[in-house]
Amino acid sequence: MARPRVAVLDDYEGVFAASEPVRRLAGRVDLDVFDAPLPAGREAEALTPYEIVVALRERTPFPAELITSLPRLEFVAQSGGHAYHADMEALSRHGIVMATGRPKLGGETAPQPSLMPELVFGLLFALEREIPTLDAAMRRGEWPRSLGRSVHGRTLGILGLGRHGSAVARAAAGFGLHVAAWGPTLTTERAEAAGVELVPDLDALLDRADIVSMHLKLSDESRGLLGEDRLRRIGPRGVLINTARGAIVDERALASLLRAGDLGGAALDVYAHEPLATDSPLRALDNVVLTPHVGWTTDRNLAEFAEDTVAHVEAYLDGRLPASGVANPAALEVSRDRHGTLTSG
Structure with missing residues (x-):
C-alpha cells in the first residue's frame, strides 16, 4: 500500500x-x-x-x-x-x-494545564482598568484621566468548575476575590476541594456575583442559559466574562442590556457566530472588551x-x-x- x-x-x-x-x-x-x-x-x-x-x-x-x-x-x-x-x-x-x-x-x-486564567484576568483588568481606552488615548498624544475599579474583595461567580473554571478559581485567590461557583453537576465535595463556595441555585449566584466568568461546555442544557432575565440579575455594576462558548449567552439581549446600562460591562472572547459580524452592536459599545476567540491560541x-x-x-x-x-x-x-x-x- x-x-x-x-x-x-x-x-x-x-x-x-x-x-x-x-x-x-x-x-x-x-x-x-x-x-x-x-x-x-x-x-x-x-x-x-x-x-x-x-x-x-x-x-x-x-x-x-x-x-x-x-x-x-x-x-x-x-x-x-x-x-x-x-x-x-x-x-x-x-x-x-x-x-x-x-x-x-x-x-x-x-x-493539559489550563491557560484560561491568563485570558480571563487579562480581559477583566482590561475592562475594569479601562486599559484599551487609555492605550488608545495615549497613542493620540493625550494624558487621560481614569478611575479604575479594583477587584479586591469582590465576588467572582464561576459557572462551571471543570478544568478551566478550577484554574480560574485558584488564580482568583491571588487577587483577593471571594469565589463562588455553580454548575449543573457540581458537588459540595468538588467545590470544597477547589476552595470555593458552592451556590446550588444559578439565579442566586448571579444575584450575588460582582463578576461572572463562564466555563461551561456547550450542550443542549447550556445553550441560551443566560437570557435577558438572568443577564439582568448581574446588574449595572456587574461584569460578564465569557471565554467558554458564545451560544450559552443570548447575544442580542446582552448587547441591549449593555447599551442601556443595565449590565455594567462584558469581556468576550467567544460569540454565537464566528467571526463576529462587522455590524454587531457589541463592536460599538464602550463598556465591552472583545477578543477574536484567542483563548487557546x-x-x-x-x-x-x-x-x-x-x-x-x-x-x-x-x-x-x-x-x-x-x-x-x-x-x-x-x-x-x-x-x-x-x-x-
Whole structure:
C-alpha cells in the first residue's frame, strides 16, 4: 500500500509546520501543511487526495456533506478535547475514525494545564482598568484621566468548575476575590476541594456575583442559559466574562442590556457566530472588551496540539491506538481499506 497522504489544516501561525513532531511524521507519510483557510466552497476538492487529516480546533468544520465528499478519508486527528464542529454520525457512517484530546496510549496521561486564567484576568483588568481606552488615548498624544475599579474583595461567580473554571478559581485567590461557583453537576465535595463556595441555585449566584466568568461546555442544557432575565440579575455594576462558548449567552439581549446600562460591562472572547459580524452592536459599545476567540491560541497550546495530534496519527498507523481513546470507535466496524487500525483496549 502506498504511503498515506496527510493534510495538516489551518496552521495560520506556522507552529505545526515548525514543530519536531510534524517534521518527524513527514518522514513516513506524504504530508502537506495548509497555512490558510481552505477555499470557501472548495473544501472537498482540496481534501479529496488525503487519507488522514490533522485538524486545528474548529477552524475547518466537518459537516455531513463534506464528509460524504471525501471517500479516501479514514482518520482525523482533532486537536482539543471536543468536536462540536464535526458531524460525528456522518464520520462513523463512512468509517472515518476521529481522535480528540490527549493520546491515551497506555500509562497515565498527564492532563493539559489550563491557560484560561491568563485570558480571563487579562480581559477583566482590561475592562475594569479601562486599559484599551487609555492605550488608545495615549497613542493620540493625550494624558487621560481614569478611575479604575479594583477587584479586591469582590465576588467572582464561576459557572462551571471543570478544568478551566478550577484554574480560574485558584488564580482568583491571588487577587483577593471571594469565589463562588455553580454548575449543573457540581458537588459540595468538588467545590470544597477547589476552595470555593458552592451556590446550588444559578439565579442566586448571579444575584450575588460582582463578576461572572463562564466555563461551561456547550450542550443542549447550556445553550441560551443566560437570557435577558438572568443577564439582568448581574446588574449595572456587574461584569460578564465569557471565554467558554458564545451560544450559552443570548447575544442580542446582552448587547441591549449593555447599551442601556443595565449590565455594567462584558469581556468576550467567544460569540454565537464566528467571526463576529462587522455590524454587531457589541463592536460599538464602550463598556465591552472583545477578543477574536484567542483563548487557546498560545505558543504552548499549539505546540502541545501538534505533539498530541501527531501521536494519534502515529499510533493509528502503527496499530497502537486503543479504541477507548477515540471519539467514535464504531467507525472501525465499517469495512474499507485502511492504512491503520485500533487496538481493543
